[in-house]
Amino acid sequence: MSALRKAWxxxxxxxxxxWARRGVQAAAIALLFLLPVLARYNNYLASRELDGVMExxxxxxxxxxxxxxxxxxxxxxxxxxxxxxxxxxxxxxxxERLARYRGSVWSVEIAGxxxxxxxxxxxxxSASKQLRWVLFVGLLLPLGITLILGRVFCSWxxxxxxxxxxxxxxxxxxxxxxxxxxxxxxxxxxxxxxxxMGILAALLFSVPLLGYFYPPAIFGREIHNWVNVxxxxxxxxxxxxxxxxGLSIASGFVLGVMVLEVFVxxxxxxxxxxxxxxxxxxxxxFRTVRVRRDVAKCTDCADCITVCGMGLNPMRDVTGIxxxxxxxxxxxxxxxxxSFRFDLFDPRPQGPGQGLPxxxxxxxxxxxxxxxxxxxxxxxx
Amino acid sequence: MDDKKLPVPQPPPSPERRRFLKxxxxxGLAAGVSGIAMAALWNALSHPVIPRxxxxxxxxxxRPPGALAEDEFLAACIRCDRCRDACDTKAxxxxxxxxxxxxxxxxxVAQEHACNLCLLCTQACPTGALAETREVTQVxxxxxxxxxxxxxxxxxSGACGACHTICPLKNKAIRQGLYNxxxxxxxxxxxxxxxxxxxxxxDRKAIRVFSERAWS
Numbered sequence: 001m002s003a004l005r006k007a008w009x010x011x012x013x014x015x016x017x018x019w020a021r022r023g024v025q026a027a028a029i030a031l032l033f034l035l036p037v038l039a040r041y042n043n044y045l046a047s048r049e050l051d052g053v054m055e056x057x058x059x060x061x062x063x064x065x066x067x068x069x070x071x072x073x074x075x076x077x078x079x080x081x082x083x084x085x086x087x088x089x090x091x092x093x094x095x096e097r098l099a100r101y102r103g104s105v106w107s108v109e110i111a112g113x114x115x116x117x118x119x120x121x122x123x124x125x126s127a128s129k130q131l132r133w134v135l136f137v138g139l140l141l142p143l144g145i146t147l148i149l150g151r152v153f154c155s156w157x158x159x160x161x162x163x164x165x166x167x168x169x170x171x172x173x174x175x176x177x178x179x180x181x182x183x184x185x186x187x188x189x190x191x192x193x194x195x196x197m198g199i200l201a202a203l204l205f206s207v208p209l210l211g212y213f214y215p216p217a218i219f220g221r222e223i224h225n226w227v228n229v230x231x232x233x234x235x236x237x238x239x240x241x242x243x244x245x246g247l248s249i250a251s252g253f254v255l256g257v258m259v260l261e262v263f264v265x266x267x268x269x270x271x272x273x274x275x276x277x278x279x280x281x282x283x284x285x286f287r288t289v290r291v292r293r294d295v296a297k298c299t300d301c302a303d304c305i306t307v308c309g310m311g312l313n314p315m316r317d318v319t320g321i322x323x324x325x326x327x328x329x330x331x332x333x334x335x336x337x338x339s340f341r342f343d344l345f346d347p348r349p350q351g352p353g354q355g356l357p358x359x360x361x362x363x364x365x366x367x368x369x370x371x372x373x374x375x376x377x378x379x380x381x
Numbered sequence: 382m383d384d385k386k387l388p389v390p391q392p393p394p395s396p397e398r399r400r401f402l403k404x405x406x407x408x409g410l411a412a413g414v415s416g417i418a419m420a421a422l423w424n425a426l427s428h429p430v431i432p433r434x435x436x437x438x439x440x441x442x443x444r445p446p447g448a449l450a451e452d453e454f455l456a457a458c459i460r461c462d463r464c465r466d467a468c469d470t471k472a473x474x475x476x477x478x479x480x481x482x483x484x485x486x487x488x489x490v491a492q493e494h495a496c497n498l499c500l501l502c503t504q505a506c507p508t509g510a511l512a513e514t515r516e517v518t519q520v521x522x523x524x525x526x527x528x529x530x531x532x533x534x535x536x537x538s539g540a541c542g543a544c545h546t547i548c549p550l551k552n553k554a555i556r557q558g559l560y561n562x563x564x565x566x567x568x569x570x571x572x573x574x575x576x577x578x579x580x581x582x583x584d585r586k587a588i589r590v591f592s593e594r595a596w597s
Contacts, residue, residue, distance in 0.1 A: 036466065039465070039466035043468075043469060043470075046469035047469070095469075099467065102466035102505060103461055103462065103463040103466060103505075103507075104461065106459065106461045107461035107463055109463065109505070114507055116459075116507045120459040120461065120507075120508070121508075124457050124508045128449075128456035128457040129456075130453075130457070132457075132508065133509075134508060134513070135507070135508055135509065138507040184403060184406055185403070186406075186407050187407065190407075194414065197415070197418065198418075201418070205422065206452065206455065206456040207422065207482055208456070208458075208459060209418060209422065211460055211485075212421060212460075212484070213417070213418070217460070220462060221460065221462060221475075224466075224475075225475070228465075248477065248478040264406075
């Protein structure tokens with residue numbers, strides 16, 4: 001055990017929150033690409049073309065991807081019928097299993113659990129002015145998680161946030177080149193205004209408009225289109241991969257958000273504009289998991305402020321509705337003064353940290369008795 | 382020394398100026414975002430939706446089974462692509478971004494790839510825009526209409542019967558008369574479009590599915 005612990009601390013000297021977060025983010029990105037591939041695989045399986053297609057596209061990436069998927073599914077599958085020593089997929093069992101994985105971040109079904117973005121539900125309900133119970137089936141899990149853990153979708157799942165965290169490295173490069181980029185601050189209420197405008201537009205014009213400007217939804221649609229065009233090209237016999245195939249102007253929007261991130265302000269979209277983030281903020285108002293500060297340990301070094309993507313100040317103890325529980329401040333807190341606690345409300349500000357290292361006071365030289373010359377004495381008298 | 386060449390000392394940027402720049406950037410950003418939103422809205426509203434009770438030769442948009450009436454469908458659909466993932470036959474396609482308010486919504490082009498009524502998409506829809514349907518006979522995507530001038534069985538150039546053969550509700554929705562002449566009975570036809578896909582007439586199909594919402 002001690003060897004394991006040693007290895008773990010060597011790999012990850014900080015508390016393990018960031019590893020968990022990166023893992024979830026990577027899984028979200030992988031699922032974004034995997035789910036349309038699975039849908040395509042299911043399509044070939046259903047039309048009994050899978051074997052032919054895999055044989056025909058042996059030398060192409062499409063065929064290799066399908067073959068890898070097939071192998072993985074066979075390894076995890078249960079029964080396989082054997083005909084003359086030739087194992088056959090149990091088509092119905094496989095299709096039943098595959099039917100439980102579909103969608104994208106905007107609305108997804110994983111292992112039969114349906115999850116829909118609260119913004120999608122709000123828009124759909126307000127645009128059609130109806131409450132259908134199907135909406136609430138998908139809302140249950142995201143809503144529950146947000147009520148308990150707060151705005152964790154933003155920091156743990158959202159692909160736009162993942163991309164912007166990568167884009168932040170470019171800001172670091174610019175700083176290194178001594179071309180420090182702007183870091184303008186705006187009014188955080190902008191995103192609530194945008195959310196209100198979107199819901200109002202949905203109510204007035206019956207058009208769910210925000211879905212076109214909401215990066216997770218854009219990611220889902222664009223990657224679906226891209227994967228489908230990727231396989232369509234193989235079906236049409238076109239050579240190679242079309243790197244921009246199936247992408248639309250919406251990708252340009254995402255690119256624009258990234259450019260703003262680099263040149264105008266850190267996490268500009270998430271902090272000031274994202275309507276989905278605004279909704280998650282409101283839902284996470286009474287979250288139970290909050291970042292807490294131990295005043296006795298805090299040294300007021302302000303590392304947490306530097307590291308916070310949302311531009312908050314954990315040293316002031318009040319993070320409010322904006323905190324997305326990304327645990328970056330906890331990871332980078334050198335004296336380990338910050339941690340997650342269960343609490344419904346932010347406490348009163350606890351004042352400056354008292355964990356300053358006790359420096360032994362420099363020895364003050366004793367004042368020596370100065371010999372007063374006789375002449376001075378005489379003058380004084 | 383020439384006085385003109387001396388650099389004129391610039392006053393340092395004042396807090397007012399900085400605040401003004403910040404405010405200007407903020408207003409510009411807000412204007413840009415709302416401008417994009419307004420443009421999208423204009424685009425969305427400028428696309429006409431065929432009103433009810435309007436008789437047309439345009440077959441209209443064929444939505445997947447279980448779809449609500451067109452206006453309600455456009456309001457309820459969140460453009461999430463789950464129905465396309467669920468579609469085994471890949472009949473469901475998604476409108477591209479240049480289609481205004483239709484962008485991202487599912488539709489079916491029957492003469493290229495018709496729906497085989499597996500109804501998986503109605504179970505996949507997270508919003509109820511495609512209402513969950515269990516019975517094939519409850520589906521109302523549209524109605525097939527035979528053009529007797531083009532149909533080879535009707536215009537006397539042959540006897541075909543392809544549409545009757547493939548119809549999932551044969552002898553109810555499509556019945557055959559003399560020389561395999563097809564007749565559609567609208568009260569039974571669900572509008573899956575298999576007949577349109579199977580029709581042997583080249584260039585323009587003799588039997589086409591008119592989407593229910595466009596003309597009834």
